Amino acid sequence: MKYLDEYRNAELVKAYAKKIEQVTHNAWTLMEICGGQTHSILKYGLEEILPKELTIVHGPGCPVCVTPLEMIDKAISIALTPGVIFSSFGDMLRVPGSSDDLLSVKARGGDVRMVYSPLDAVALAESNPDKKVVFFAIGFETPAPANAMAVLDAERKELKNFSLLCSQVLVPPAIKAILSSPHSRVQGFLAAGHVCTVMGFEEYIPLADGFRVPIVVTGFEPVDILEGIYLVVKQLEEKRYDVENQYRRVVKKEGNLAARKVMSKVFRTVDRNWRGIGTIPQSGLALQSKYSIFDAELIFDVQKIATEESEECIAGEVLQGLKKPFHCSLFGNKCTPEHPVGAPMVSSEGACAAYFRYHKQSDITLTSSVSD
Numbered sequence: 001m002k003y004l005d006e007y008r009n010a011e012l013v014k015a016y017a018k019k020i021e022q023v024t025h026n027a028w029t030l031m032e033i034c035g036g037q038t039h040s041i042l043k044y045g046l047e048e049i050l051p052k053e054l055t056i057v058h059g060p061g062c063p064v065c066v067t068p069l070e071m072i073d074k075a076i077s078i079a080l081t082p083g084v085i086f087s088s089f090g091d092m093l094r095v096p097g098s099s100d101d102l103l104s105v106k107a108r109g110g111d112v113r114m115v116y117s118p119l120d121a122v123a124l125a126e127s128n129p130d131k132k133v134v135f136f137a138i139g140f141e142t143p144a145p146a147n148a149m150a151v152l153d154a155e156r157k158e159l160k161n162f163s164l165l166c167s168q169v170l171v172p173p174a175i176k177a178i179l180s181s182p183h184s185r186v187q188g189f190l191a192a193g194h195v196c197t198v199m200g201f202e203e204y205i206p207l208a209d210g211f212r213v214p215i216v217v218t219g220f221e222p223v224d225i226l227e228g229i230y231l232v233v234k235q236l237e238e239k240r241y242d243v244e245n246q247y248r249r250v251v252k253k254e255g256n257l258a259a260r261k262v263m264s265k266v267f268r269t270v271d272r273n274w275r276g277i278g279t280i281p282q283s284g285l286a287l288q289s290k291y292s293i294f295d296a297e298l299i300f301d302v303q304k305i306a307t308e309e310s311e312e313c314i315a316g317e318v319l320q321g322l323k324k325p326f327h328c329s330l331f332g333n334k335c336t337p338e339h340p341v342g343a344p345m346v347s348s349e350g351a352c353a354a355y356f357r358y359h360k361q362s363d364i365t366l367t368s369s370v371s372d
């Protein structure tokens with residue numbers, strides 16, 4: 001297959017649904033860790049054509065959703081500093097911090113700008129030598145090489161007014177944390193194709209082996225996702241626990257070696273706080289000490305900012321696959337995409353936003369808690 005619409009072909013979708021039905025003999029709970037996959041599953045109604053034995057839960061795969069509250073407060077504090085241009089991808093601008101969001105800072109006169117690449121932020125620093133330009137580097141492994149390139153570009157141009165506010169996270173430690181929880185019911189994973197495009201899938205092999213869970217690297221279109229589910233279920237029914245690659249048209253076992261090299265040159269792994277989940281050891285990327293002059297947390301002295309999450313938002317349980325968004329008492333009433341309480345309702349990749357947009361109301365009222 002060569003074109004996108006072939007991966008949305010209704011006949012192929014039905015054929016894969018049939019294959020999944022034929023191979024499923026037991027009840028299984030699978031998790032995807034990718035906001036793009038969450039949205040495809042909801043948008044195309046894929047859950048509705050799966051056998052009732054299969055439960056799909058949505059892991060911490062939305063980069064905006066897992067960015068901790070204190071990082072958003074740090075971003076807001078920096079953006080309020082005179083002489084700063086604070087730059088970010090669009091989704092982060094609306095994420096509520098403890099009492100504000102970046103868009104409100106912009107409305108009050110703060111110089112907050114939406115950019116499409118960290119290299120755009122480097123260009124801003126170049127053209128505004130009298131300002132300090134900060135880029136909010138969030139997300140998983142996928143954008144990390146571009147963030148690393150921005151630091152190297154700023155170094156090459158000898159820019160002293162560019163920095164990163166780093167809140168980058170890594171998928172394999174999150175899978176390990178989810179599987180290590182005594183509450184986890186996840187028995188198989190769809191791994192995110194774009195993350196594995198960069199990192200490959202060698203890191204997943206000891207996880208699949210050690211926790212006895214199949215992990216299938218999967219793409220984002222309906223046919224991709226159904227094939228990924230089929231491969232996971234087939235392994236579970238055959239009591240196999242391997243890593244397989246459904247997204248062969250893009251992902252290599254070793255990933256993109258050039259991208260990995262630039263990442264490891266600029267970043268080191270650190271413990272990182274995940275919103276709603278807590279600190280996961282060695283699950284984040286921070287700048288190597290050699291590049292600490294580009295570290296916004298050091299430049300603006302915001303390391304001590306601490307916050308407390310809303311007690312009513314159950315994003316942590318949603319992001320660990322313990323509950324679905326509609327189990328939250330605020331879902332669809334006090335928390336909507338227009339007035340989000342938590343990050344999963346803000347981001348276009350968030351599970352709460354996906355359920356709000358695509359899930360049928362009848363399913364929302366009839367489905368019981370997955371943790372029951």
Ligand code: SF4
Nearest residue numbers: 313314328335342352
């Ligand atoms: S619906 Fe809103 S308040 Fe509830 S878990 Fe999702 S983001 Fe949090």
